[in-house]
Amino acid sequence: MAHYLVGLGDYRQAIEAAEEALGIAEGTRYIFWAIHRVLPILGEACLWAEEVDRAEAVSVRMREHSQKLDHRLGFCWADAIDAIVCWKRGDPESAIDLMRQAAAALEVIPEAARIRRQLAGRLAEIARLEESAEELRQVHDIFVKLGAELELEKARLQFREIGQRPPPKSVSQGVQGLTGREVEVARLVARRMSNKAIAKPLGMATRSASTHLSNIYQKLEVHSRGELADLVREKGLLDD
Numbered sequence: 001m002a003h004y005l006v007g008l009g010d011y012r013q014a015i016e017a018a019e020e021a022l023g024i025a026e027g028t029r030y031i032f033w034a035i036h037r038v039l040p041i042l043g044e045a046c047l048w049a050e051e052v053d054r055a056e057a058v059s060v061r062m063r064e065h066s067q068k069l070d071h072r073l074g075f076c077w078a079d080a081i082d083a084i085v086c087w088k089r090g091d092p093e094s095a096i097d098l099m100r101q102a103a104a105a106l107e108v109i110p111e112a113a114r115i116r117r118q119l120a121g122r123l124a125e126i127a128r129l130e131e132s133a134e135e136l137r138q139v140h141d142i143f144v145k146l147g148a149e150l151e152l153e154k155a156r157l158q159f160r161e162i163g164q165r166p167p168p169k170s171v172s173q174g175v176q177g178l179t180g181r182e183v184e185v186a187r188l189v190a191r192r193m194s195n196k197a198i199a200k201p202l203g204m205a206t207r208s209a210s211t212h213l214s215n216i217y218q219k220l221e222v223h224s225r226g227e228l229a230d231l232v233r234e235k236g237l238l239d240d
Contacts, residue, residue, distance in 0.1 A: 002041045007150075011049035018042035031065045035074040039065070043081040052088045055081055076105040080115050092122045113142040117155055129162050140167050144221075177219055183237060185212045189225050190232040 005014035066074025083098030
């Protein structure tokens with residue numbers, strides 16, 4: 001419920017729901033759940049509600065619980081909360097260092113991308129625009145793959161705020177980015193032809209076919225001939 005209320009923007013109610021959940025988790029001594037789920041959303045709700053002191057107290061609580069279990073993820077969450085607290089209090093330089101530390105440690109889960117988006121914002125605030133754009137490119141790729149539309153739109157808005165055009169938003173845009181020769185190669189892959197067989201009718205070397213295929217994989221974010229064949233059929237590239 002706390003996650004749902006944060007999504008709605010009802011941060012006060014989210015805080016109440018998270019506090020109630022925290023009482024249950026701590027009352028039953030299930031502090032792993034408190035670390036992994038409840039305290040992070042409580043901290044986020046407090047930050048959205050501009051209750052910075054309360055968010056800082058959540059970070060302290062997170063560290064106390066994490067110490068008991070030697071829970072590295074909990075320490076990372078605490079660093080992330082502290083980073084945004086620093087920013088809210090007017091210290092973007094300290095916030096950047098803490099966000100980098102937290103994001104690097106959280107790369108194993110998608111939540112790291114949200115921290116990197118915040119990091120990009122802090123870098124932009126102090127005119128480190130190239131670094132901001134690099135963070136945003138990583139974030140954008142992750143949100144596209146996850147289909148996280150709300151977070152993706154926030155990242156794309158940040159690109160525009162620093163004067164840069166966002167990358168392609170979807171696979172369909174990627175298809176439009178293929179060259180004519182790449183489309184030909186993709187069609188023949190969908191017909192289950194080998195690189196050697198593709199090269200012959202197109203009048204190219206087998207190595208050139210392989211290079212085209214690698215470029216196609218990168219543009220469309222696919223990782224196998226099967227995935228490419230499915231995408232070609234889905235986008236109707238065989239119909240021409």
